[in-house]
Amino acid sequence: MRPIIFAAVLAIGIHGLLLGMEFDWHKKKNVHRPETRAITMTLAYLQPQMIQPKPVVKKSPAKSVLSPEAQKKPLISKKTLRAPVKPEKVIFEESETQEEIVTDIDVAVAVDIKKKAPVVRKAIPLYRVNPPPKYPRIARKRGYQGTVVLDVLVDQNGRVGDLRLFTSSGYSILDRKAMASVKGWLFEPGMKGDKKLDMWVRVPVRFELK
Numbered sequence: 001m002r003p004i005i006f007a008a009v010l011a012i013g014i015h016g017l018l019l020g021m022e023f024d025w026h027k028k029k030n031v032h033r034p035e036t037r038a039i040t041m042t043l044a045y046l047q048p049q050m051i052q053p054k055p056v057v058k059k060s061p062a063k064s065v066l067s068p069e070a071q072k073k074p075l076i077s078k079k080t081l082r083a084p085v086k087p088e089k090v091i092f093e094e095s096e097t098q099e100e101i102v103t104d105i106d107v108a109v110a111v112d113i114k115k116k117a118p119v120v121r122k123a124i125p126l127y128r129v130n131p132p133p134k135y136p137r138i139a140r141k142r143g144y145q146g147t148v149v150l151d152v153l154v155d156q157n158g159r160v161g162d163l164r165l166f167t168s169s170g171y172s173i174l175d176r177k178a179m180a181s182v183k184g185w186l187f188e189p190g191m192k193g194d195k196k197l198d199m200w201v202r203v204p205v206r207f208e209l210k
Helices: 002-030 068-072 096-116 137-142 172-182
Strands: 146-154 160-167 190-192 195-197 199-207
Touching: 137 172, 146 172, 160 172, 172 199
Parallel strands: none
Antiparallel strands: 146 160, 146 199, 190 195
């Protein structure tokens, strides 16, 4: 780059010198006394400018765009397609013998449960031993009648552990007489299988005039 600039400046200077000499030559013809002229040549040095290289733009490969028709078309040829495989039918056969065995087992288990379940017997009063309640004189004179129902707790020895009035006869004198009489009664204790146990039972006591 520098030699080119230098040559250009030199060429301009030479042309200027030649023009000046030609002018002086014409002037010498008219003037007898030659005049000397000083020609000053100035060489300008131009600082070279850095030319920045243009950025190289990488061209991305053009994406191939498929038309909708091309997209719809299957890529697999018809020859490669196979007919869908039909699933094999699995047939389950019900076994009657299994059902019969199950039912037989159920029946046997039910029978065993019944055999093993203990039998519960309720406590009952011993009427042959227990004296009946006496009819109160005042109630007899006034004609009081009715039935008293008591809830009685019978212990394992057959004796009354506790008792409560469940249903009144309508007369307190009859209710009190029934509770006092039953409190001393004896009972056959309640049983669960071969084991005696405490048990609540309901005992009616009737007062009736004849």
